[in-house]
Amino acid sequence: DAGVTQSPTHLIKTRGQQVTLRCSPKSGHDTVSWYQQALGQGPQFIFQYYEEEERQRGNFPDRFSGHQFPNYSSELNVNALLLGDSALYLCASSGGLAGVHEQYFGPGTRLTVT
Amino acid sequence: AQSVTQPDIHITVSEGASLELRCNYSYGATPYLFWYVQSPGQGLQLLLKYFSGDTLVQGIKGFEAEFKRSQSSFNLRKPSVHWSDAAEYFCAVGALYSSASKIIFGSGTRLSIRP
Numbered sequence: 001d002a003g004v005t006q007s008p009t010h011l012i013k014t015r016g017q018q019v020t021l022r023c024s025p026k027s028g029h030d031t032v033s034w035y036q037q038a039l040g041q042g043p044q045f046i047f048q049y050y051e052e053e054e055r056q057r058g059n060f061p062d063r064f065s066g067h068q069f070p071n072y073s074s075e076l077n078v079n080a081l082l083l084g085d086s087a088l089y090l091c092a093s094s095g096g097l098a099g100v101h102e103q104y105f106g107p108g109t110r111l112t113v114t
Numbered sequence: 115a116q117s118v119t120q121p122d123i124h125i126t127v128s129e130g131a132s133l134e135l136r137c138n139y140s141y142g143a144t145p146y147l148f149w150y151v152q153s154p155g156q157g158l159q160l161l162l163k164y165f166s167g168d169t170l171v172q173g174i175k176g177f178e179a180e181f182k183r184s185q186s187s188f189n190l191r192k193p194s195v196h197w198s199d200a201a202e203y204f205c206a207v208g209a210l211y212s213s214a215s216k217i218i219f220g221s222g223t224r225l226s227i228r229p
Contacts, residue, residue, distance in 0.1 A: 033216060042118075042204050042219035043158070056214030090157060092217070103208075103217060105150075107157040 025093030137205030146208030
C-alpha cells in the first residue's frame, strides 16, 4: 500500500517564475493538506482540500493556490516566485476533514528559488 | 489562538544518557498532540500521538511522552539515546474546525548526540 507520494523531489526555479507541485494521497484518504517548511523552521500550514474545494487556508498570499482532482490527488501552484519561497513543501493526507489524528506526510518537494 | 512552543532550540546529550524534550501548547479544547522526527533532508516521521485516555503515551523507537493538562505540556522522553536519534524533533497540536483541520507545529528542537 503506497503512502503519500510527491513529485518532483527537487526543483530549481528563478524569481518570477511559476511552479506546480504534485501530491498523491495515501490509499483510502480523501483530504489533502499542504505545508511549507522553511530552513530551520517548523512546517507552516498553507491550505487543505476536501471534495475538490479549499476548506481552510493559512497565512499565505494569493500567489499560493491549489487544486484537488476527482481522484483526490492535489497540486500546489505558486506564482511570481520569490527567494523566500525556497522551502521544503510537504503534503499530508487524511481520511475526512476531521482526520487530523491520522494525517500522513509525504517526503516533500525541495524548492529552490534563485 | 492555537500555538506550540518548544523552548529548546538545540540540545546535546551523551549517547546512553536520558533525554527530555520540552513542549508547551495553547489550545482551547482537549488537544490532539503529536511528536514528529525529521532527519536531515527527510520528511516527517510520526513518533507518537495523544488524543485521550492514558496520559503516558508510548511511541516508536523507545520514545514516550506525557500529557499534563495542568501544565499544558507534552514532553518527549527517552531513557537511553542512541547516535541514530540525532535529528530535528517537532511537537505539534491538531486543530479542528467546523469544516477543516490542520496541524500546528512548534519551531523544533535539534538533538545532537555526543559519542
